[in-house]
Amino acid sequence: MGDTSSHRIGGRRHVVRIVIVLAAAVVALINIAPVLWGVATSVRPAAEIFAFPPSFLPGDLTGEHYAQVLSGSFTRNLANSLIYSTVATVAAVLLGAIAAYAFDRFRFPMRRPLFGVIVACIPLSMGAAVLVIPNYLYFAALGLLDTPVILPLLYLGYNLPMAVWILKGAMEGIPTELDEAAKIDGASRLRTFRSVILPLCKPSLAAASMFVFIGAWNEFVAGSVMVNTSAYRPVQVAVYQFISAFGRQWGPLTASAVLALVPILLLVVFFGRYLVAGLMRGAVKG
Incomplete structure (x- = not known):
């Protein structure tokens, strides 16, 4: 009985850790995504910036x-x-x-x-x-x-x-x-x-x-x-x-x-x- 209870507690802690890690990853992604999009836009040719549908990765790189x-x-x-x-x-x-x-x-x-x-x-x-x-x-x-x-x-x-x-x-x-x-x-x-x-x-x-x-x-x-x-x-x-x-x-x-x-x-x-x-x-x- 004691082993079963310890196993359940350990399993819950493991689930909590996974949830915390996933939540932290989502928060990090929300914060870093605009920065990465800005970096990608800064190296796109002017003609690609307003292309539709938009793509995250620029086709041609430019330093203009x-x-x-x-x-x-x-x-x-x-x-x-x-x-x-x-x-x-x-x-x-x-x-x-x-x-x-x-x-x-x-x-x-x-x-x-x-x-x-x-x-x-x-x-x-x-x-x-x-x-x-x-x-x-x-x-x-x-x-x-x-x-x-x-x-x-x-x-x-x-x-x-x-x-x-x-x-x-x-x-x-x-x-x-x-x-x-x-x-x-x-x-x-x-x-x-x-x-x-x-x-x-x-x-x-x-x-x-x-x-x-x-x-x-x-x-x-x-x-x-x-x-x-x-x-x-x-x-x-x-x-x-x-x-x-x-x-x-x-x-x-x-x-x-x-x-x-x-x-x-x-x-x-x-x-x-x-x-x-x-x-x-x-x-x-x-």
Whole structure:
């Protein structure tokens, strides 16, 4: 009787695993299918894009759409996004680490409410369209509209709360005894922070860096409103330029989207493990 019951339980678990795997495969297919279709469209000749019935695999391959995209200002816009996102990432991780250390190791008035405000601002990293008008008026008063500094500042402000939250969670897992031992050895607060705390937070630093970079790279609304000069546009706005009142240029549109996706794919492929490790160590705990 016991063997039969164990066999039934084992069989149910096996069925549950199969269902979970199939569900994950369906979700993955739903998410990746548009990307694969876009890649296929980007290498189709213009005459095949509107062929009916459509086929997933292109008949003839062409690089004409990529050539058209790269012959314009798209390369400059791609470089702009790399610079904007990198500057915002470095600044957010540096300031976020300092703020997280202060919130975790120091006791000062309004510490908990202030950290609660930071946590409440985390949704900014997932889109802050509601702040476009106030930000526009504020930066217009400062004379920073349509300049190369406005987008890194906005990206920093949008994504800094996420960096602080992740890094504070990581620092909570570092025993304060290490700070005390470093103090006994004559290390200052700054030396302890630089030589003890930060090396132990490397996975979370990488996770925060990836979150900030991806959030900055994918931002569209601020880039389309705050910048008008083509030389200062980010890549996401440059992709949108292939959609006009006269129709969509599907070949160049998908080619530019694929080019804009490549840096993020490379980032996830080579550093994705740090993202998972950092979240498990920092953000989940926090």
